[in-house]
Amino acid sequence: MWHPFKRREEVVFDPTNVPTHIGIIMDGNGRWAKKRGLPRSAGHRSGASTFKNIVHDCKDLGVKYLTVYAFSTENWKRPQEEVDGIMNLLRSYLSDAFANPEDGVRVIVIGDREPLADDIKEQIIKLEQESQKSETVMVLNIALNYGGRLEIVHAVRQLAQRVKDGDLQVCEIDEAAISNLIYTANQPDPDLIIRPSGEYRTSNFLLWQGAYSELVFMDVLWPDFTKDDLVRAIAEYQKRNRRFGGV
Ligand code: IPE
Ligand code: IPE
Ligand code: MG
Numbered sequence: 001m002w003h004p005f006k007r008r009e010e011v012v013f014d015p016t017n018v019p020t021h022i023g024i025i026m027d028g029n030g031r032w033a034k035k036r037g038l039p040r041s042a043g044h045r046s047g048a049s050t051f052k053n054i055v056h057d058c059k060d061l062g063v064k065y066l067t068v069y070a071f072s073t074e075n076w077k078r079p080q081e082e083v084d085g086i087m088n089l090l091r092s093y094l095s096d097a098f099a100n101p102e103d104g105v106r107v108i109v110i111g112d113r114e115p116l117a118d119d120i121k122e123q124i125i126k127l128e129q130e131s132q133k134s135e136t137v138m139v140l141n142i143a144l145n146y147g148g149r150l151e152i153v154h155a156v157r158q159l160a161q162r163v164k165d166g167d168l169q170v171c172e173i174d175e176a177a178i179s180n181l182i183y184t185a186n187q188p189d190p191d192l193i194i195r196p197s198g199e200y201r202t203s204n205f206l207l208w209q210g211a212y213s214e215l216v217f218m219d220v221l222w223p224d225f226t227k228d229d230l231v232r233a234i235a236e237y238q239k240r241n242r243r244f245g246g247v
Contacts, residue, residue, distance in 0.1 A: 051068060
């Protein structure tokens with residue numbers, strides 16, 4: 001049986017206090033491959049398989065919303081070959097998730113889809129429609145061509161248009177108005193954001209939603225990330241004292 005005490009330090013994990021919404025920055029694929037003398041594409045392939053396992057593990061632990069950072073608005077800067085490889089992995093994931101859906105997982109792709117290839121856009125729509133047909137146990141937001149700044153820009157543009165059309169007063173623009181227009185409208189904000197790979201930054205992930213998220217940074221590279229690491233991150237979250245500006 002799986003148990004949370006396999007790693008170095010003892011982990012005190014309370015299964016009744018699991019965060020409702022977890023965000024994960026799936027980082028470290030390239031370094032994982034480099035360490036093994038493999039091409040970066042091998043790291044992305046391995047990271048994709050970690051992703052599938054962790055979706056299952058989050059659902060198992062009772063997480064209700066999982067948002068994973070798969071491709072940022074800045075990741076287009078990478079060599080074309082790497083971007084193409086990631087897009088091909090995405091194609092395989094989307095078709096596999098459609099053919100063998102993870103029970104009870106509703107998939108929503110967040111981010112700017114416009115620049116994606118037409119066949120990928122179609123696969124996304126098919127998967128989103130199919131995955132909402134059965135009862136939802138967990139929502140899986142896949143952040144793809146996602147940038148927190150661009151997300152806010154899109155919300156602001158819509159508000160500006162409404163003002164211009166005379167449907168909205170400037171004084172009616174408040175936090176709720178923006179929250180209602182971001183990609184995760186109607187979802188709770190993430191309680192916990194996990195970044196593996198040893199980097200201490202959020203790289204444009206969930207800027208608006210993450211205002212009060214607990215951040216957990218971990219040394220492990222994403223392809224090596226296991227259910228034990230997930231439990232360790234949640235256990236760390238459970239030790240935090242969330243004050244939301246209060247005392
Ligand atoms: C994350 O791993 C995957 C994407 C950004 C698509 P990286 O490719 O950034 O891996 P490192 O950070 O170079 O190790
Ligand atoms: C963040 O990782 C984006 C994803 C994991 C998809 P990056 O590797 O792109 O971030 P930086 O460049 O280290 O900030
Ligand atoms: Mg990286």
